[in-house]
Amino acid sequence: SNSLAERPLHRHRDEQQQQQQPSLQNGLAAATATAGQAAEQQRQHEFFKPAFEKLLCLVRSRMRLPSGYTSMRSRERAEWRRHRQTWGEVLNDAAAVVGEQRSLQLLLQPLAEVSVAVAGGKEFDWKKAELALHCVRSINDLNFALSDPQLQQLLAALPSLPHQPPQLAYTSALLLSAYSEWLGQAITAGHCRDLLPRLLNMLLVSLNDPYSAIGAAQAIKDVCECCGTHMGPCLEQLMGLYHKTLEAGAAAKAAAAVGVSPVQGNSTELHEDDVHCVIKGVVLCISRCLPDTQLVSGLTTLARPLLGPLMAATQQFTPSLGSGDAVLAAQLPLFDRLTTFFGSMRQQEAAASILQQAWGPLDIGLQRAAGDRDALERLCRVLRYGIKASGKACGPMLPILLEALPSKFQQTRHPSYMYVVSELLKVFAAEPAADASMGPILAALLTSSCAALTTMEAMDNAPDLVDDTYLLAGRAAAYCPRMLLVPHALPPLLDRALIGVLIQHREACRSVLCFLARLFNPSKALTQLQQQPDPNSAAQMALLQQQLMRVGPPLIRMLLGGALGALPLSRVYDIAPVLDAMLRLAGSKGVLQWMTEALALVPDVALTTSDKQAFLDAAAAVVQGNTGMDGGCEGLEDALELLSDLSRRNKR
DSSP states (O other): OHHHHHHHHHHHHHHHHHHHHHHHHHHHHHHHHHHHHHHHHHHHHHHHHHHHHHHHHHHHHHTSOOTTGGGOOHHHHHHHHHHHHHHHHHHHHHHHHHOHHHHHHHHTHHHHHHHHHHHTTOOOOHHHHHHHHHHHHHTTTSOOOTTOHHHHHHHHHGGGSOOOSHHHHHHHHHHHHHTHHHHHHHHHTTOSTTHHHHHHHHHHHHTTSHHHHHHHHHHHHHHHHHHGGGOGGGHHHHHHHHHHHHTSTTHHHHHHHTTOOOOTTSOOOSOHHHHHHHHHHHHHHHHHHSOHHHHHHHHHHHHHHHHHHHHHHHTTSOSSSSOOOHHHHHHHHHHHHHHHHHHTOOOHHHHHHHHHHHHHHHHHHHHHTTTOHHHHHHHHHHHHHHHHHHGGGGGGGHHHHHHHHHHHHHHHOOTHHHHHHHHHHHHHTTSGGGHHHHHHHHHHHHHHHHHTOOSHHHHHHOHHHHHHHHHHHHHHHHHOHHHHOSTTTHHHHHHHHHHHTTOSOHHHHHHHHHHHHHHHOIIIIIHHHHHSOOTTHHHHHHHHHHHHHHHHHHHHHHHHHIIIIISOGGGHHHHHHHHHHHHHHHGGGTHHHHHHHHHHTSOTTTSOHHHHHHHHHHHHHHHHTOSOTTOOOHHHHHHHHHHHHHHHHOOO
């Protein structure tokens, strides 16, 4: 009996072994095939490598600066740079086949030849040297080893190259900029530790020439960003550069506007864009190399030379509202520098301290700029970047800002104020404690804005206001729907959205559609309400359902009309999420019926009954929850895209 019982067991084991043998054989065959493919790829690589080496050398020769480059017009130079960039892409592709080491060896040959010629008493061929540097810069995205001796030797040789002509210094700076990330990693790995002071000196010299200063400023920013943790020994040099740079660019005009003579001995030739690069680089470097205990005081001290001239200048502003001021116009570039400063910071306490000091000049500037839309936008950008950098550390300023911003918006109706408030929402609105202070302000801003957007003509004349109104509303729907779902704010927003969904301004239209998708999507606004319940949650949900029933039928007609031709085809991908959200929220309560009624208005000669039914079937699948594992609206989007395509192709 034991033998009879064991027979099925033995048979089962035999079957398992028979099944395992083919799988093992298949695995061995696959491994053999993979090894064979790798060997074949290696053989092909070695076969074609000499051809790509020749291509690399040929392309290198095509990238040499022409003999008349210095006398070219600006348009001709731009055309040549585009031509050179195209060859650089070919060079990079060829170098990827040839390999990093061999590519560097071939591309640095011209520089080696120049070195031999100079050692033999011949004249320095700067164009040949510049060609080698530019070619090496073109292949910077290859994966070079951190211990690569050729790159180390090249970077060590850069400071010894002549600073004239400026084209050579410009390319040297851009080469250093391209390899700054590699340099930072190499220093971390224990290589090139003594190079940074010499390379920084090279860049400081290059800043003195207007042509090479563009590349030098960019390189300073990139080196500070990538190598900042290793630049402690260079801080004294950087601080000297920082103070000198702040007196260059637009600072001379700003000083003259308030009757102050520029400091003698400091260059004012530097372009303002280059000044911003230096500011960003120094802030990034300070943020990386100072210990945490000194960081707040260090960054606050760094901001003083920026704030001082602004405080002095704003004291000379006349107190009248928005009458224009030459002094303000001259100071705007200095406010822009403060924007760059905030945009480079990562230390919230320091940013909040600087923002508090900057609020005085900003408040006065906003009052003076009430009639200048460009000036208002630039000043609000400073405030927005300051709030973003400060995060919750700017909490002590919240009462001041919430008091000032609505009144300034009422005076100007400038949309930038709404953008600033949306940044405050992003930072503070997740906390229910902020509802009492921020809720009324949000509702007041939105209702005031909606009052100015009662017709399509009004929206067409102020697309920026439409854009920022619904950006603010969309952010509120995402972060704090409880502040938005109030009787005096939601109805006017939806009424204006009925008009705004068909606005022909791309960004404004997308903002309206994005707001609607966030508002009606049950997994977003309603989920937020459920996660943070309060006594008003039931009333807020009821309000949302009530408003959907009120505006739903005309909104569905507008959305389908936009998809079928009233809006560009690219808007279909923004309309689909709105329809999807409405179907999920109330598909069985009327949305599907509204879609059926809206499509019935489309003549059969434009869309056949089967075309309409195919779309309605996709909509019904959303209502039933048959939308795939990720719950997305791919099926509905595809159906809407097809419906739109059929309608647009039908000339009838």
